[in-house]
Amino acid sequence: MIPNKIKFAYLAEKGNAKVTEMPMPELLDDEILVKQDACNICTTDYQQWQGLREHQGYPMAGGHEGAGTIVAKGSKVGATFEVGDCVSVIYDYCGYCDECKHGEVTGCENIKQFGKNYSDEFYGIFGFANYFIRKAKSFVKMSPDLAPSEAAFVEPLSSVIQNMKKLRIKSGTDTVVVIGGGTMGLLNAETARAFGARVIVSELMEKKIEIAESMGFEVVNPKKEDPVQRVKELTNGKGADIVIVAVGLTIANNQALEMVKPKDGKISMYAAGYPAPEMDVDPNKVHYMRLELIGTYGSTLEDFYDAAQMLNTGRVDVSKLVETHIPLDDIQKAFETASTPGNYRVSVTLD
Template sequence: MIPNKITFGCLTKKGAAEVRERELPELKADELLVKQEACNICTTDYQQWQGLREHQGYPMAGGHECSGVVIAKGQEVGNAFETGDRVSILYDYCGICDNCKAGEITNCQNIEMFGKNYSDEYYGLFGFANYFIRKAKSFVKMSPDLPPEEAAFVEPLGSVLHNMKKLRIRPGKDTVVVIGAGTMGLLNAEVARAMGGRVIVSEMMDKKIDISKSMGFEVIDAKTENPVQRVMEFTNGQGADIVILAVGATAANNQALEMIKKRDAKISLFAAGYPAPQMTIDPNMIHYKKIELIGTFGSDLDDYNNAARMLNEKRVDVSKLVEEKIPLARIQEAFEKANPGNYRVSVILNAD
């Protein structure tokens, strides 16, 4: 049965999330109607709720780490999707601009990432809606064996894979330090290990230290140990080949500069911070030590497809990265719990 209305969560101002209703538009020939099951609150969503990303606009019908089940499809969709398929959403993209033709859909020149793409009133992708209609090209197929909240990890995992392409990890040779054992830090750690790197995780929070150890990583307790000194001990004084900054903090940025090896190291500035963190570095140091400072953001189509494949084949395990599941009716509570001390809070969109 196709509903007439949808129920969705949105941010109306700093610190305020609420549930609203609107009409469900007519299904077009190239679209899918999806019963959305789960949408995880990412750092971007949480920072907007905090009032740190108000440049993105209110009201924000956000959410983009989302999965669900196809319940209807347009006549031009073809055989790529069938009713009953589990899917995860991608960012919106036009498919015709130069960036989209190159697969760089998060840099689409015609559709804003968090623009008013579905409504004249609301910004955002309506990831926190119980039902929604999107272009079929904006989905990837997921395994029916994956829980909805795990299938929703395609977008964040895709951004990690995009980072890994730039880092060019050498299997069996590179030591990778991940600073910050939050959701994105441990996703980076898992993928770096899957690609053959030796991975060391640095973290201050006891809960995250315990999770990191349970996932089999070498761990530095940054609140009781000197991370730079410990990295040198782990590497027999050589330093790290690669440091991934999975937290946006000045102290972490400067630690990364001290724990890298003497030549040809790479530092990935994976995380954004609000307000913006600082990094104190002598340009001559970059020159003589041949340091690569790598910026990374978003994903391309290959990253999304590879992320879906890795999740479907269980080559990465995200089950420990879901903190709690909360129904859509309690979305304000969900945002309150989605703080940096926790892993992903998943909003359940069709709770009985």
């Protein structure tokens, strides 16, 4: 039976997360109704709760790392999706603007990522909702063997996969250093290894070091050794082929410039920081080193499907990147936990 209301969480203002209800909208021919099982709290979400991303707007019915089960579908939804299928959410998109024509669905010109696309009152994607209706094209099918909180990694993994494609990793030869062992740092590390790279993680928090080592990565601890010198020792003096900056800090940006090899190296500026970090870049150095500074943000439709495939087949294992599970009614506690330094993904359960 389809419920007549949706229960969801939203940010009313900085530091204030609330739970409310709204009427269940009508299910249209090209839409799917999903009972959402879990939605993980992304950095984007908790930084707005902290007041660092006020530009995203309030009230924000956020959450975009979600997964659940199909309970109903419209009459024009084909056999790709059936009631009972496990699915993960991807961003909704129009399909006909210039961005969408190139597969850049997160840059859709008509359906903004955090706009008022599902409500006249609330911004956001309503990830922290127990049910929600979206276009069928805005889902990917997931393995029922994956826990919902792991299936919910499709969105963050898709952005990491775009990063890997831009970096053009040479399987079996490239050494990749990831600065930062948080959720997105280790997701980059795990994916780079799946692409065939040797991976070294630079991290100074003991908890994150333990997780990185338990996942099988070589770890450099800047509290105990010079990370630049250690990376050079581990690469026989050459330096890293690729450095991924997965923390938004000035010191990390400048370390990347020193860690990367002196010719034809690549640095990925994966993380954003608030306030914005700096980077001491000498244009002549970039010129003579033939250095690539690579920016990456968002995902293509292909990236989302690749992410689902890598999770479903176990090529990328995210089981150690979930910190804890907290029910929807305790959403304020969930944001407090997610924003605690050193913690990994907090998964909001939506039963």
